[in-house]
Every structure is written in C-alpha cells, then in structure tokens.
Amino acid sequence: MAGKIKVWIDRDQCIADMICVSLCPDVFEMSEEDGKSQIVAKWRIDNDPSQGIVPADLKDCVQAAAEACPVNIIHFEEINE
Numbered sequence: 001m002a003g004k005i006k007v008w009i010d011r012d013q014c015i016a017d018m019i020c021v022s023l024c025p026d027v028f029e030m031s032e033e034d035g036k037s038q039i040v041a042k043w044r045i046d047n048d049p050s051q052g053i054v055p056a057d058l059k060d061c062v063q064a065a066a067e068a069c070p071v072n073i074i075h076f077e078e079i080n081e
Contacts, residue, residue, distance in 0.1 A: 003056040010057040024061035
C-alpha cells in the first residue's frame, strides 16, 4: 500500500532547537530523557525514537521540519508498504 513516509533522525547530532517540533508536532517531540528530538510514540518503528512511519498527509510538515533543521539530521522517504 502506498502513501506512507519513513522518517528518521540522527539523534546523536540533535542540538535541541525544537524547530522540528514547532513545525511538525504531529511527528516530532522532545525527549524528556535526553532533551533531543524524537518521533512521536505512535509512529515509531519497534519503539525506536529515532525512526518512524507516518501517513503521507504529514509529508509537508515533515519536509518543512527537515529543511528547517539547522544541523540537517531529519531524513525522510516515501515508501510502499
């Protein structure tokens, strides 16, 4: 089935500026444990906070967050699932 986006974050390089959260809060949140960006729990792959699969209708906000990230650690690709 088409219409999903795989999103992953290089959390080790996150500088916690929260741009991703402000642009795309449906997908990104800040971790209470380490203060870095992570994928919202309901979208995570195997409960991994650094990667998730989101519906295609969230692509615009994911793309905006990826483009605005000052350290370019947000990546995404369309997938068929």
